Amino acid sequence: MNHPSDALLPPHLPAGGEPGPVITRRAWLRLLVWSAAGIVLALVVVCAYALVYPERMPPAVGSIVEEITGANPNPVHLMRPQDAPLSAVALLGKQIFYDQTLSASGTQSCASCHSAQHSYAPDNAFPVQLGGAHMNQAGYRPPPSLTYLYRQAPFSIGPDQGDTDVPVDMTQLASQAAGVQRAQKTALAAPAAPAMVPQGGLFWDGRADTLQIQAIGPLMNPVEMANATQEDVARKLLQTKYLDQFKQIFGAGIVNNPSLLISEAMFAVGRYQTEDQSFHAFTSKYDYWLEGKARLTHAELHGLQLFNDKDKANCAGCHLSQPSKDGLPPVFTDTQYEALGVPRNPAIPANKDPKFFDMGVCGPFRDDMTKETQYCGMFLTPTLRNVAERKVFFHNGVYHDLKQVMDFYNLRNTAPEKIYPRDASGKVQKYNDLPAQYHANVDVADAPFDRKFGDQPAMTDQDIQDIIAFMKTLSDGYKAAGS
Template identity: 85%
Template sequence: MNHPSDAVMRPSPPTGDEPGPVIIRRAWLRLLAWCAGGLVLALVVLGAYALVYPERMPPAVGAIVEDITGANPHPAQLMRPPAAPLSAVALLGKQIFFDRTLSASGVQSCATCHSPQHSYAPDNAFPVQLGGARMSEAGYRPPPSLAYLYRQAPFSIGPDQGDTDAPVDMAQLATQAAGTQRAQKTALAAPAAPAAPAAPAAPAMVPQGGLFWDGRADTLQIQALGPLTNPVEMANATEADVARKLLHTQYLDQFKKIFGPSVVNNPSLLISEALFAVGRYQIEDQSFHAFTSKYDYWLEGKARLTHAELRGLRLFNDKDKANCAGCHLSQPSRDGLPPLFTDTQYEALGVPRNPAIPANKDPKFFDMGVCGPFRDDLAQQTQYCGMFLTPTLRNVAERKVFFHNGVYHELRQVMDFYNLRNTSPEKIYPRDASGKVQKYNDLPVQYHANIDSADAPFDRKPGDRPAMTDQDIQDIIAFMKTLSDGYKD
């Protein structure tokens, strides 16, 4: 029997029916088929080798293998919060978290707006929640998720980069900010001072940290007090009302055991310890920071991403395309802490006004985030008007409303906003009576310069090609779905 290579090297003499060139072409085709089969086999072997010994693969080869297998060629070791039974204080906090009797209506608890089954966000698609003594008062913003707040720093204003230790003079900051365009997320160079380093100029100072959409609470304890005394939420008129309700709870004896019998005689101390317990519950209970998404397991080399998910991840990180990772950080920290998918900073994005919010029926009402109306300490810092906290994207696919005003209900709508806000604003914003597009219609015009138009995908003009194609958007959404906790292979 002739080997295929023999036919090529020593072709048989032509017969009367087949000319010699035909036989040679057929031999070459057999040789090409044999080589193609060998290449496929080599890629399969290479992929198997990479799965067993990923650390031995060169980066270029690793990228090819990643496309084939969906595995992470460079697994990381993530440092999750330690798992341990809840302390007595945290167990007390859990009871407080679910206690409806602490509200004026008697039917609303912390868990009413922060459902454990919905990543500690609302379990409905209302743009704002109802509360008050009769559960008929509408709020102003959709409650953000309470998940993944365990590493949130207190609110501050400082340089995005750099190592200045100069204190921030808020009055001077307001003066410096007059006429500036917007607070930049990349620090600008500070002018040199003859004697000592000068504080960064106002545009270089970035709001960061804090809780609520406007960062007005610095700790989980302070955050927990807000809804208890908010007239459109749990609606206690005073903190004394909260203390009286605590004295009638079924877990009062636990307060005495943990904090001493005299705690019931001091209303302010009783409230303080109750809020401390709620904070401890959120810190200790792993369900608030589970890190059990498919992406977490992919980072550790324990799961594979599909082609669409991998492509979505690349687009998510691409600073010239979606640029999501510019604010929603996707890489583990240097010491192995899992990514929170937020830089905990503030941005003015210019999302359209939501007419479904009752407060927005007043054309003079504007929710301007950091500079008001629900915090007044930064009212003079007009360079921050329209800025809201960047939320985590963990469990984002499970949310039912998006942005500080709940104007969107689907991830596709969110991505279309980012993609078309500048290139086709008529598809994002309403028109006035004259037919003019009302761009940035949820922020007074004098603050429009604060809105980000420099970073991709907003660095485009009307009529330009959008940063993302329809397929790009589908792939990015596929990736964001890998951020949901509770993944099962």
């Protein structure tokens, strides 16, 4: 009796009408198995070749290789900052950065709120830090990370101003920009219109243009290092153990010029932040993937695709993910300002006053833009490098993990009742951390904020998990083969 697998298949009838050779089902199965094996072998060969010579892969093949292996089919050479010994000025700046004696309390330094072990951000999950002469004064915003600021341009409004030695009148620029429609921000695509928005600068509101100016801010802030006058700072600098280094670098006469002493001290801090590689290491898994030295998992790769998808997460619309044309690694920010409408954080002591509002660019901590109300509620877009290491998020520290952050982006417009509190009447208090007259400043044009109430959210829960998996690849300290 014939085996069932030997049952005859319909005979092939050639053109002459005579039956062709009879093919058994077993023969067909052998053919299919060998064909599949051949395809798998071919894919293995292609993938192996792609790993050795990725630059030779056609785009279509490169995409397949990327999906299968997690390797970057088009690796690049990243132009990292030069790694060199710190200059004498930077070494002086490092001592100043860690010197607690420069504070009124004698217990606080720059490093107190900018821990090297936590990507130069706070080492705790407090929404704001404590400071002041007795370390009992609460701040107003969580200190941002000091990493990846070395390429930050001075504050400006409108398209890239380029390098200029001419002082910029911000009020005039703001007035000129007031009638220009805001550009829609789309991942991996150039804006269709000039991006007439604030950009550049340091702090959440951009009020400092250089690392030197930024460094002096906390020294004089009454809720931070709390020195009453510049003379107080100068007097403390004159009592430091590194005063001789000041004299050697800047000349002995500097001790007789308090304002110059402070200026040079803060210049030294800025040089430390610029020269020390730990402030811009570019040693994340994503950096090595860009260079073809690491592979992304399926979840990380899918997260990257969603991150760059202009219709989904659209994260790259603000957090630029591509290297520059000359090979500079991406710093994951366009350094522009956005009004996102994040919910009010009741844990901040200042927010106990219902009349207090932190409105970013137009106040209360900078006073040169208070009349430019079209920018009220706008805050600097921070870098996403090392974002998975942070303990609080946004300018008011309202969220404490990336899932909460992604839910905000996904549900702010489609299901605001899941994001904002309700008032006594049960009405959802949308944009409750910004006065009602400025709600029109909040971004509702860019994905995923372009969804309406009741619409399907842009991302599924699995999408969000994959995006978070990708963002974890942006943490420095990854050990790649050959790195």
